[in-house]
Amino acid sequence: MDDDGEQYVYDEEPVVDHELERRRERGVTPAQARMKFVDFLRNFRSAPDAAAPDGRFTYRDALDQTTAPKDLKVCFDDLIAHDGELARELRIRPNEYLPILEEAVEDVLESLRPTERTLDIGGALNEEEEDRNARSTAPRATVQVKLTSKEIPRPLRSLSSSDVGTLVYVPGIVIATSKARTKAKHMTLECKTCSNRITVDVAAGYSGVNVPRHCNASASRGTQVGQEANPCGTDPFRIVPEKSVFIDQQNIKLQENPECVQAGEMPRNMSALIERTMVLSVVPGTRVKIMGVYETTSGGGSKRERGGGKVAVRHGYLRVIGIDEESEGARGDAHFSDAEHTEFKTFANRPFKEMLKDLRARIAPAIFGSDDIKAAVACLLFSGTRKHHPDGTTRRGDVNVLLLGDPSTAKSQFLKFVERTAPVCVYTSGKGSSAAGLTASVIRGADNEFYLEGGAMVLADGGCVCIDEFDKMRDEDRVAIHEAMEQQTISIAKAGITTMLNSRTAVLAAANPPSGRYDDLKTAQENIDLQTTILSRFDMIFIVRDAREYERDMQIADHVLNIHAGGGDELALVSDPVQEKERQFLKRYIEYARAVCRPRLSERAMKMLEDSYVRYREEMRERKRTGGHAAVPITVRQLEAIIRISESLAKMCLQTVVTEEHVQEALRLFEVSTIDAARSGVADMVVLSAEQREELQVVETQIKQKLAIGATMSKRHVIDDLARIGVNEWAVTRALLVMTQRGDIQERAEGRRVTRMH
Known part of the structure; x- marks a missing residue:
């Protein structure tokens, strides 16, 4: 122990050359390994096929090119099949055997293309080359060997001190x-x-x-x-x-x-x-x-x-x-056994209606009803087909869905189900998410360098993002995902880093109206308090209402009580083999469909889509001509949305061609979601009785007496003034909405002030 109280540790064992002892016990020495690597690279053959009955020389053909390659991919499984002992030594001592493997690659290259030395007339080396060879002592760069494998990777958190110095696959x-x-x-x-x-x-x-x-x-x-x-x-x-x-x-x-x-x-x-x-x-x-x-x-x-x-x-x-x-199409384990191929094809080889009904039943079985939303969630999980055009542009295939409406309508439960079922999914809440957290950020590391770190939509590339409380997001954060939702890229220009990241992900968002519940006294624009730019990027928008109907309430109550009555025994739920098998089957079937199926439109399906799009545009044009305003615009993006929905329905059936049956179901889903949201308004609300219409006419007369033509007044001031003389606030609000719909009154300042036009 020294003066500072520090204790020195001494080695009491004698110094032994353990490396020499290991070399003596080792089955493959470095000299033998080099020869074995050369034999593997020159003579390994792939599995026989129709073009090559005896197999191909995988690595010899890759090296025997006109230009020497900069790298060579070597499959570790091929080395195991050729020489298991050599593969074991490479796995245990990669730092020693990887340079030997690269030297073996150089040996094979030299044997395939022998180098010719430049000679002069007398047979001696050129003086310039001789001087170059004499002065240069640095070895030349070698071909880089890249090892790949088909084995099942081990989790990152399983690495421990016993793995130091070995080859791992994570x-x-x-x-x-x-x-x-x-x-x-x-x-x-x-x-x-x-x-x-x-x-x-x-x-x-x-x-x-x-x-x-x-x-x-x-x-x-x-x-x-x-x-x-x-x-x-x-x-x-x-x-x-x-x-x-x-x-x-x-x-x-x-x-x-x-x-x-x-x-x-x-x-x-x-x-x-x-x-x-x-x-x-x-x-x-x-x-x-x-x-x-x-x-x-x-x-x-x-x-x-x-x-x-x-x-x-x-x-x-x-x-x-x-x-x-x-690969982009499938995430997770993209390898499927022959039994899975047969099972999935048997499952898909059924009538379309029966197939769709079965899949709807497997989507969130704990939620009662909501068949259309379940079908939309299924379309989101399977997705459409991503297209790459010759000019380099792409068209997204992912389906974006927005659930907007009353609380206690299982919106968040749908998001949680997708998080558990999708092969790749990131769940986040709108209130706790920033623009950098959703897209990407630039951070300064411990070495004082700037690093580009991806957010939720980058991490979910190839899967889906579930955003709860979408309406609680700040406007600037919501605008940040515009590019990510449509172009499926995220452009970064921060701290001298200018690049573009992929965000090929579907978005499932849940939101509430501004007042918390969907208010029938308000227009659709007021209930759907989101910008048109973000609404047009959703393929399906569902207005979810908590309807107060006796029969439906009884059915929901029975369903919820049965779930709670059967949920007391946790061991029974965990050990339920049927439920767990169905969940795993759905997850694997989604992976399989996304990996192997790329549907395309047929001629008749294209004609149906064209006619439907023109009809929707004409309807919205007529609605605008009569003074109405659509909450959701019908643009070319909505036509592409119907195409993606049709492709996802075809992908559920493992079909390569989109038929008329798929387009009809896609149009029906689009009708009950986005078109219903676009049609919603005062004219489509609750039908007024005769007494209510007379009351509204009286209130309209009082409003016109209060508000002269061309005058502007606060809407709250109009309601309070008429309330003092005994007019119901509900009647004043309804009368203002009807007059706004007809064009007699125009709203200003985001609906806080009104101006009488006629």
Whole structure:
């Protein structure tokens, strides 16, 4: 123990060369591994097919190209099938065997294309080339090997200290990326005094290199002639960039997939380092499966931790060897067995009406009724077909749905069901969400660099976003998702970072009217207090009302009581195999349909859609001509909405062509949702009795006496003045609405003031 009270730790065991002992016990030595890797790359054949009955030389053909490739993808499963012992050594000691694999790739390349040396007439090397070969000591860059795998990845949170230094395969989502930087792989140093050159190899990952403090060549010369031992002085070396080999590096942050995080748990994240050709290949929001080496680096502890024989705390990170990006159509486990193929095709091979009824029954079975909303949620889960045009533009295939109406109508329960069922889903609340939290943000990391971090709509790329309390969002936050909902991209220009992120996600939103309940005394514009720009981006808008009907109330009460009566035994619910099987079947069927089915419109379906769109536009035009105002505009976006709904209905049946039957159901859903919301207004409200009409005429006369032609007055002031003489407030409000509908009165200042026009 020293004077400061610190205790030194000494190794009492004798020094043993454990690496030498391991090499003796190891079945595959590095020299043998190089030959085995060469044999694998030259002779491995793929599975036989019709074009190649004996299989193809997978990796030899990939290397035997006119131009040498910069990288080579090697499937780890192929190596296991070729030589299991070699694959085991590569998995356990990747830092030792990966460079050997890249050297084997170079050997195969040289055997396929032998290098020819330039000779002069006398047979000697060209003087210029000879000088170049004599002066250059840095090795040339090698082909990068990218490892991929078809095995089931392990969770990110399962990595532990026992995995350090081994090859791991983990899934995740990229939530942040840094700027690319340059690192030396082979550094050439030159003495400033004697021009002696040496080459120093730099370890992979975050490792650096220690530059020698003294020039060995000059030191040995000085000793021979009896001069001073170090004539070149201390720190004589400088870097020769043109003779060194550099590679690109980039930091990314990998986070667990949202659907893999248990309730109440914070999602785990880990830093990852990508190099060479993989740099700038992924953006935030990309779902990936990474094959990498689990390594550790110092956390930048204090000087007390770094020296004096102390063991510093190490932080784990992944040095990426290969990246597999998940396909856009399917998320999660996109591999299906033969039994699942047969089961899904049998399920879809039924009449359309029966199929749709079965799927509706599986959507939120705990919610009574709401068959049309359940069908719309099914369309949202299956989605339409995303189109890529030759000019580079795209058309979204995701279906956006808005549920607006009274409280206690199970709007939030639909959102929670979608969160549990969708392969990829992010649930958020409008009140607690900001524009940066929904789209993307730029943050400054611990290394003082700016990182681009994706929000909810970026993390849900390829799935759906559930936004509850949509009406409670601030207007500037709601405007921020306009681009994400239609173009399905998020443009970022912050802190010198200008880029574009993908947000190919469907939106399921739930909102309440401004007064909390849907008020029949108000127009649709007042009840749907959202801007036209955001409403036009929803494919289906449902006005959900809590109708007070005796028969319906009795049915809902029986349904709720039965649910509560059967929900007392938690063990019975958890162990219910039928319910759990149906839930898993629906989730897998959605993944299967999104992965394998891409429906297209037929000629007759296109004709039906064209006629319906023209009819809707004519109806809205006539409505505007008579003084009415549609709460939801009918534009070309609504035509595309019907197309997407038709495609999703065809995808439910695993059909590749949209038929007239699918279009008819899509038009019916569009009628009961968006068209009903657009038609709602004073004229379509409760039918007035004779006494109510007479009362309204009397009130209209009093309003005209109070308000002269061309005069403007506060609406609240008009209601209060007539209330003093005994006029019912309900009658005044209804009369003002009717007069506004006819055009006798025009509202100003967002409906707070009224001006008499006639």
